[in-house]
Amino acid sequence: MAVKLSRIAMMAALPLALAACVNIGGKGKLPPTLLTLTPSAVAPAGSAASAVPAEALMVLEPETDQVLSVLRIPVQVDAANVAYIKDAQWIERPARLFRALLAETLRARGGRLILEDTQATVPVAGSRLAGRLIAMGYDAQTSSVVVRFDAIRTSAGGAVQTKRFESVIPGVRAKGEDLAPALNRAANDVAAQVADWVG
Numbered sequence: 380m381a382v383k384l385s386r387i388a389m390m391a392a393l394p395l396a397l398a399a400c401v402n403i404g405g406k407g408k409l410p411p412t413l414l415t416l417t418p419s420a421v422a423p424a425g426s427a428a429s430a431v432p433a434e435a436l437m438v439l440e441p442e443t444d445q446v447l448s449v450l451r452i453p454v455q456v457d458a459a460n461v462a463y464i465k466d467a468q469w470i471e472r473p474a475r476l477f478r479a480l481l482a483e484t485l486r487a488r489g490g491r492l493i494l495e496d497t498q499a500t501v502p503v504a505g506s507r508l509a510g511r512l513i514a515m516g517y518d519a520q521t522s523s524v525v526v527r528f529d530a531i532r533t534s535a536g537g538a539v540q541t542k543r544f545e546s547v548i549p550g551v552r553a554k555g556e557d558l559a560p561a562l563n564r565a566a567n568d569v570a571a572q573v574a575d576w577v578g
Contacts, residue, residue, distance in 0.1 A: 467555030
């Protein structure tokens, strides 16, 4: 009888334990800093572009590992351990923010129709820019912000090119107010490098 009562008590306590560990319903307190990416180069108001689908460039949302599939900002503690910044988080998933930044950077260069893969009603573009966002966070070992992107460019004819791009900003504190401008700067640097490569 005592064993049965013990099991019932444990089962009753389980939901309470889970509620203490998991934010159910999204009512948890937001951190003081929500980060986004702002392009340093934007297409001017009133600018327009048109092209047949074969001449357009479609920018796809990059793939990521699980560590970047959340809103929290990863910290590479050492070669095998990852933590997250406590006082800041992304306003949207990093891969989506980076895609929008990259597309806007390309639009600012002018001369080409740039589409994003969220524009589902648009016909398939002739060229595609995809890739993998490998890093967009903080390296505690070097006190640096790191953005690293493996780009994959596929032409309308099917030719494929790949290239790795990276930006590292050293001397950054692991605080939201310091990380925000550093991450924005590094992401813009990588986006500009990719835009130069795409041409």
